[in-house]
Amino acid sequence: MNSNAPLGAAEQPLPSSRTAVNDRRSAISPVSGWWKKNQRKLAPWAFLAPGCIMFAVYVIAPIFQSIWISFYDWDGIGAKTWIGLGNYAELFDDDVFYTALRNNFLWLALYFLALPAGLFLAIFLNQTILGIRIYKSLFFFPFVISQVVVGLMFSWFYAPDFGLLYRLILAVTGGEVAILADERYVTYGIIAAGLWPQIAYCMILYLAALNNVSKEQIEAGRLDGAKGWRMLWHIVLPQLMPATFIAVVVTIIGALRSFDLVSIMTKGGPYGASTVLSYFMYEQALSEYGFRMGYGAAIAVILFLIMMAFISGFVWRMMRDEKAGG
Amino acid sequence: MRLSYTATLGTAAIMFATSASAGEIVFNSDMSWPQSKKALEHIVDGFQKANPGITVKVNYFDNEGYKSAIRNFLTADAPDLVNWFAGNRMAPFVKAGLFEPVDDVWAANGLDESLKSAASSMTIDGKKWGMPFTYYQWGIYYRKDIFAEHGLTPPKTWDELKAVSEKLNAAGIKPFAIGTKALWPTAGWFDYLNLRVNGYEFHMDLTDGRVAYTDPKVKAVFEKWAELVKPGYFIDNHAALDWQDAIPLVVQGKAGMYLMGNFAVANLKEGGLTEEQLGFAAFPEITPGVPRSEDAPTNTIHIPSGAKNKEEAKKFLAYLAQPEVQAEANAILGQLPVNSKAARPDDVYLNAGFELLSTAHGLAQFYDRDAPADMAKAGMEGFQEFMVKPDRLDAILERLEKVRGRVYE
Numbered sequence: 001m002n003s004n005a006p007l008g009a010a011e012q013p014l015p016s017s018r019t020a021v022n023d024r025r026s027a028i029s030p031v032s033g034w035w036k037k038n039q040r041k042l043a044p045w046a047f048l049a050p051g052c053i054m055f056a057v058y059v060i061a062p063i064f065q066s067i068w069i070s071f072y073d074w075d076g077i078g079a080k081t082w083i084g085l086g087n088y089a090e091l092f093d094d095d096v097f098y099t100a101l102r103n104n105f106l107w108l109a110l111y112f113l114a115l116p117a118g119l120f121l122a123i124f125l126n127q128t129i130l131g132i133r134i135y136k137s138l139f140f141f142p143f144v145i146s147q148v149v150v151g152l153m154f155s156w157f158y159a160p161d162f163g164l165l166y167r168l169i170l171a172v173t174g175g176e177v178a179i180l181a182d183e184r185y186v187t188y189g190i191i192a193a194g195l196w197p198q199i200a201y202c203m204i205l206y207l208a209a210l211n212n213v214s215k216e217q218i219e220a221g222r223l224d225g226a227k228g229w230r231m232l233w234h235i236v237l238p239q240l241m242p243a244t245f246i247a248v249v250v251t252i253i254g255a256l257r258s259f260d261l262v263s264i265m266t267k268g269g270p271y272g273a274s275t276v277l278s279y280f281m282y283e284q285a286l287s288e289y290g291f292r293m294g295y296g297a298a299i300a301v302i303l304f305l306i307m308m309a310f311i312s313g314f315v316w317r318m319m320r321d322e323k324a325g326g
Numbered sequence: 327m328r329l330s331y332t333a334t335l336g337t338a339a340i341m342f343a344t345s346a347s348a349g350e351i352v353f354n355s356d357m358s359w360p361q362s363k364k365a366l367e368h369i370v371d372g373f374q375k376a377n378p379g380i381t382v383k384v385n386y387f388d389n390e391g392y393k394s395a396i397r398n399f400l401t402a403d404a405p406d407l408v409n410w411f412a413g414n415r416m417a418p419f420v421k422a423g424l425f426e427p428v429d430d431v432w433a434a435n436g437l438d439e440s441l442k443s444a445a446s447s448m449t450i451d452g453k454k455w456g457m458p459f460t461y462y463q464w465g466i467y468y469r470k471d472i473f474a475e476h477g478l479t480p481p482k483t484w485d486e487l488k489a490v491s492e493k494l495n496a497a498g499i500k501p502f503a504i505g506t507k508a509l510w511p512t513a514g515w516f517d518y519l520n521l522r523v524n525g526y527e528f529h530m531d532l533t534d535g536r537v538a539y540t541d542p543k544v545k546a547v548f549e550k551w552a553e554l555v556k557p558g559y560f561i562d563n564h565a566a567l568d569w570q571d572a573i574p575l576v577v578q579g580k581a582g583m584y585l586m587g588n589f590a591v592a593n594l595k596e597g598g599l600t601e602e603q604l605g606f607a608a609f610p611e612i613t614p615g616v617p618r619s620e621d622a623p624t625n626t627i628h629i630p631s632g633a634k635n636k637e638e639a640k641k642f643l644a645y646l647a648q649p650e651v652q653a654e655a656n657a658i659l660g661q662l663p664v665n666s667k668a669a670r671p672d673d674v675y676l677n678a679g680f681e682l683l684s685t686a687h688g689l690a691q692f693y694d695r696d697a698p699a700d701m702a703k704a705g706m707e708g709f710q711e712f713m714v715k716p717d718r719l720d721a722i723l724e725r726l727e728k729v730r731g732r733v734y735e
Binding site: 075076077078090095158159160161176178179180181183266267269270271272283286287288289290291292 | 508699
């Protein structure tokens with residue numbers, strides 16, 4: 001849209017803004033004067049309104065509803081009983097919660113490997129040779145297929161008796177390792193499965209960003225003798241900051257909401273060793289043996305607070321850096 | 327009308343449920359596996375012929391998804407009939423007033439007599455809440471040919487069981503197949519060990535929350551279990567396997583026995599085992615003098631309290647209770663009819679199962695149906711952990727006791 005378009009010059013207000021705002025106003029004040037004066041200020045809000053309303057109803061309101069439900073003991077169909085902070089008290093006394101929390105941080109820490117790995121792949125693929133588009137799409141492929149499929153494929157990969165990795169370990173070391181049945185390895189096994197599409201995601205973000213890296217700056221850097229790591233670190237990476245920002249945010253969110261893979265590959269097992277907060281919440285509130293809505297909501301609130309802490313912390317740092325950098 | 331009840335699938339079915347017209351009853355069902363679907367279609371066909379003017383519209387749900395979906399459609403937009411399970415598993419719906427009592431159907435058709443074996447598991451607060459139509463036995467399915475080859479006979483006592491296991495193990499055959507990824511197969515073991523060590527009454531007291539998990543009698547059950555776990559009599563890596571994944575091990579002769587429900591027979595036969603190769607035996611005695619009780623999960627059909635066509639739905643339940651109907655349906659299902667007057671399918675395993683169940687002292691539903699859902703979940707997770715790390719028994723039992731304190735309060 002051309003921002004210089006004479007919005008206010010039109011005799012008639014725009015149709016969409018009329019339906020949203022004007023009908024109501026017209027009863028209070030004369031149409032022409034007030035609307036004409038404020039049209040430019042109001043029009044964006046009118047356009048934003050549908051999105052804002054949806055966001056409020058489906059995102060903001062449920063957050064408060066969840067917090068509200070977390071103070072109740074409720075099975076989803078019967079009567080609610082107010083128990084105050086009872087759910088939280090139980091949660092902090094629940095071993096599974098600490099297992100889930102520990103696994104969540106493990107996910108978070110290891111998921112960040114997707115950033116350097118994605119960047120490396122992007123730089124590697126950012127060249128012009130014959131058929132590069134095919135390679136690019138092959139590398140991007142894991143992100144396109146469903147997480148459920150990824151989970152199944154890795155389950156077979158790890159499967160005792162016939163799994164490829166199982167056979168490989170057996171052939172190399174002679175030991176039998178059933179990754180998904182062993183509490184020591186199970187979380188790492190699932191994270192590895194999750195990293196596969198996550199790396200592809202980060203790669204595509206960096207590939208897009210690499211297209212916009214300024215050729216002049218590279219040239220200038222080259223003239224000044226920058227090469228290899230120095231070029232990457234001082235010239236290319238700073239220009240990739242916006243992509244890095246997005247990649248960090250999607251990686252944090254991806255790590256913390258890791259649910260599909262846990263559900264598909266282990267159902268949180270063996271005996272809860274690979275559970276994460278999001279799966280724990282599902283298990284308590286919505287699964288076959290669950291239906292403790294209040295307890296599930298309490299877990300959701302904790303998960304929400306963790307996500308908020310990480311993301312707002314990161315956003316705050318980004319904004320500070322941007323201000324400092326001008 | 328054939329199309330109307332075969333076409334709809336999945337959760338979208340909830341929306342279709344509203345479109346019922348007069349004379350049409352809506353049935354939300356999880357009987358979506360080929361065999362059970364065929365059985366239900368047969369029942370529905372017969373019912374429609376017997377009751378002209380009433381059509382039954384069945385919405386099939388995926389077996390696992392159904393267990394969550396039922397809570398939504400019972401509260402939001404109730405159909406006229408639903409599948410569910412007997413015992414404590416239906417208690418939450420009964421307590422929340424979501425099921426309709428059907429004592430009148432029982433009384434009018436003399437079902438207290440013909441369905442006597444299932445009456446107690448259908449009763450909560452002195453009322454009957456649904457219609458049982460099929461059940462099946464649990465027991466040890468074993469490889470006759472492998473047993474014969476090593477000169478073994480099916481064990482009758484605990485010592486014999488251990489001796490048989492030792493011999494199989496020494497021959498490089500794992501005594502027991504199991505897949506515990508979905509947790510519930512572990513509960514079959516716990517049920518049988520507890521029923522044999524402490525008996526039916528104690529088992530029911532435990533699942534009703536009247537006994538502590540730290541009770542020495544509970545511990546005694548796990549001590550017996552450990553006698554099989556510690557020498558490695560169960561297949562390795564069972565925590566990564568589903569129950570179906572363990573079937574090939576029995577078929578290939580890598581495992582000699584499988585404690586399972588009768589539904590496993592279909593898979594074992596599909597794998598290529600014949601009736602000459604596959605035997606069935608009751609779980610052996612452990613404590614002498616404890617009367618033999620069995621697990622016999624019963625599947626049932628209920629009327630939601632929000633149903634719109636309750637009269638027609640009750641007619642359906644009455645039809646379903648008839649001996650001929652149960653006989654035909656169970657012949658297709660490959661399970662046992664609950665009605666004692668119904669003819670049983672002619673099948674070696676079902677005949678053995680019927681023999682077993684009809685002479686049993688008591689019938690348990692299954693741990694995850696007898697115990698409340700959240701207790702069952704914690705319990706089965708504990709069983710699985712015990713089967714992998716038997717040394718953690720005390721910590722596991724203390725955890726279960728903590729859960730018990732909360733669940734039954």
